[in-house]
Amino acid sequence: MRDDVILYGARTGNCLRVAIALEELGIAYRTAALDLRAGEQRTPAFLSLNPLGKVPVLQVRSPGNSSLVIAQSNAILLYLAKRAGGTLLSLEEDVYSPLALERFLFFVTDVIAPNHASFFLRSEGCDEGCRLMEQRSLDALLASEGFLENARFMAGQSFTLADIAAATIVAALSSSIDWMVHPRLRRWFACVMARPGVKRGMTAFD
Ligand SMILES: N[C@@H](CCC(=O)N[C@@H](CS)C(=O)NCC(=O)O)C(=O)O
Structure with a gap:
């Protein structure tokens, strides 16, 4: 059972x-x-x-x-x-790569956390603080273009928690991203969003 x-x-x-x-x-x-x-x-x-x-x-x-x-x-x-x-977490064949955990926590703490803080500040009427947190979140997110230089995914060649953490926040901030100057992020986002598991997960509460 x-x-x-x-x-x-x-x-x-x-x-x-x-x-x-x-x-x-x-x-x-x-x-x-x-x-x-x-x-x-x-x-x-x-x-x-x-x-x-x-x-x-x-x-x-x-x-x-x-x-x-x-x-x-x-x-x-x-x-x-x-x-x-x-x-x-890329723990395949007993080879432990800390990169997936590191990148996962990067998206959670450096991108998603300030984004949540910006929502809170906006709801409290702190527009200046809100803008600062929004920019901090976006700057960190755009830095992830570098993770994709020689890799298909955020932490190497396999899909990990880092990609899951990145997917929802990139989707939320997509209108703030200048996609023309972030071709690797664009390629990654299209590839991740086309995954059947990601598609189903994104609509799980629709
Ligand atoms: N750190 C928690 C945050 C949980 C959280 O804030 N959840 C929100 C929705 S994303 C919620 O339940 N909000 C309703 C409320 O605060 O009343 C987590 O990662 O699960």
Whole structure:
């Protein structure tokens, strides 16, 4: 009997990255969509899964009734990569490459985090701070053009968590990117967005 895997989430980057990883790894799962505007993340039932009232949350119910509940998108991504034998971290044939982890964390901390900060600052009316954070995020993102100089993907020749982290934020910032002067990023983005797993993951909460 297979595990019953449920992804609680909404159409946000944090949740879509987890959906992409599940799709890319071929893990069967179902989604439980929450309406964040209606506050469904704060119902007693959901708070019993994640007391912080945030998505995504992954629940893995195993035959025999044991249930694993994981919050934090990046913890879920690392759990899934490990569960799949390290595939999305380039841990193939016992050769450990720290590059996939390094680049994954680059996108999470240097690109996505300031982007989230810019949203928060805008919602608080701090327009100057918002612009600074937006620019910081975009500058870091555009620096990733260099990762693709001799590589198909962000951390070498295979698709990893670094590409998943990059995919959602590049999609979100695509209108701010001058694609003509970033040909490698353009080529990478087209290639990643054409992957069936990425396509399905990006639309998991539509
Ligand atoms: N660091 C957390 C952030 C989780 C988070 O902020 N989730 C947002 C959606 S992307 C949320 O649930 N917002 C609803 C709320 O704050 O009420 C993660 O990576 O999972």
